[in-house]
Amino acid sequence: MGRVTTRRRVSHLTSGRAAERPETLAVEEPLEIRLNGSPLTVTMRTPGSDFELAQGFLLSEGVIARRDDLLTVRYCRGAEAGNLNTYNVLDVTLAPGVPMPEVGVARNFYTTSSCGVCGKGSLEAVELVSRYCPGDDPVHVDAAALTGMPEKLRTAQDVFASTGGLHAAALFDADATMLVVREDIGRHNAVDKVIGWAVEQDRIPLTGTVLLVSGRASFELTQKAVMAGIPVLAAVSAPSSLAVDLAGQSGLTLVAFLRGDSMNVYSRPDRIG
Numbered sequence: 001m002g003r004v005t006t007r008r009r010v011s012h013l014t015s016g017r018a019a020e021r022p023e024t025l026a027v028e029e030p031l032e033i034r035l036n037g038s039p040l041t042v043t044m045r046t047p048g049s050d051f052e053l054a055q056g057f058l059l060s061e062g063v064i065a066r067r068d069d070l071l072t073v074r075y076c077r078g079a080e081a082g083n084l085n086t087y088n089v090l091d092v093t094l095a096p097g098v099p100m101p102e103v104g105v106a107r108n109f110y111t112t113s114s115c116g117v118c119g120k121g122s123l124e125a126v127e128l129v130s131r132y133c134p135g136d137d138p139v140h141v142d143a144a145a146l147t148g149m150p151e152k153l154r155t156a157q158d159v160f161a162s163t164g165g166l167h168a169a170a171l172f173d174a175d176a177t178m179l180v181v182r183e184d185i186g187r188h189n190a191v192d193k194v195i196g197w198a199v200e201q202d203r204i205p206l207t208g209t210v211l212l213v214s215g216r217a218s219f220e221l222t223q224k225a226v227m228a229g230i231p232v233l234a235a236v237s238a239p240s241s242l243a244v245d246l247a248g249q250s251g252l253t254l255v256a257f258l259r260g261d262s263m264n265v266y267s268r269p270d271r272i273g
Contacts, residue, residue: 003027003047003087004159026165028185033057034076034091036100045189046159046166047087049182050075052196053189054090059199060192060224061101065131067199069098132205132229135251135268139208139231143272145176147261149212150236156181157214168214169194171206171230179209187215188224195228205229212236217243217256226250232271234258239266 010023032042033054045053051073058064071093077085094100153170160166160183167187171179171194182193191213198206210232211225217235219242225233226246233247234255244266247254253268265272 003029005163024162026159026163026185029088032089034089035063036093037091038100040101043189044186046183046185049193049196050087050090052182052193052200053184054092054196055199056192056194056196056224056228058092059195059204060227062129062131062227063101064094064098064199066204067202069095070199071095130227130229130250132227133251134226134229134231137207137229137231137251139174140271140273141174141210141232142176143263145174146210146234146255146263146272147258148176149178149210149234150258152176152178153181153212153214157183159183160214166190170212171198172210172212174208174210176210187213187218188220190214191221191224195224198228207231210234212258216240217254219243219246222246222252222254226252234263 004027005024006027007022008025009020011018012021026046028044029047030042031045031050033040054073055070064070073090073092075085075087076089076091149172153168156170156178157168160168166183166185167190168181168183169190170181173179180194180197182190184190184193198204206228209230211230212234213221214236216237217233217239219240222233222243223246232253236258237256239254239256244254247267251268253271254266255263256266257264
């Protein structure tokens with residue numbers, strides 16, 4: 001799997017006995033995203049699908065609305081000795097006429113893999129206005145189709161199976177056909193990669209789809225779904241209070257505790273049945 005996983009020696013203890021053995025770990029490396037040559041953000045991520053990650057990030061931040069808003073996405077050389085390409089620096093060039101984001105929208109320069117929203121310069125900066133309205137989407141999802149999605153996601157989590165250390169996000173259509181799945185050490189990165197895939201496929205807004213995340217439904221993940229025009233967000237774990245509030249305000253269907261044949265529907269339950 002290349003740079004996605006790595007091997008380390010570990011002392012494994014069982015009943016007081018120690019044994020040395022190799023262990024497979026998920027790789028965590030920084031990715032600097034530059035916009036028109038200027039540094040915008042650094043996020044800790046699992047390498048892979050970096051172009052998707054950058055495009056999904058820019059869409060969920062309101063910088064772009066579609067693929068045509070971008071001119072190029074390319075790796076550029078890092079700052080290591082010899083000016084070698086580390087594949088940890090991306091430069092995104094906006095299409096002519098697309099404005100640079102306001103300073104208040106940009107994240108602080110460093111964002112951890114565990115939390116995306118905490119990298120914001122201010123709380124007001126997360127109150128972005130989506131160019132798409134998930135509340136207008138007429139999609140209906142059969143409850144049985146929805147309850148089958150977590151198992152499909154788990155089956156597709158190849159790197160998680162070998163490391164146990166990655167979050168996952170998957171996009172389904174209304175009949176539970178999986179369109180794309182991405183893994184990352186950061187849950188917000190996994191969602192950005194899925195949305196970035198949709199940007200590259202010219203599928204924004206993502207009408208008639210379900211976004212499933214392997215962990216909790218936070219405010220930021222809910223915001224990303226709204227920004228991409230996704231009408232249904234489902235999580236196997238709990239939602240936050242702000243996620244529920246945002247879902248209600250935007251008309252997004254928010255499903256959480258999606259386990260076995262049960263679920264909690266916090267907003268727009270008319271879409272599930």
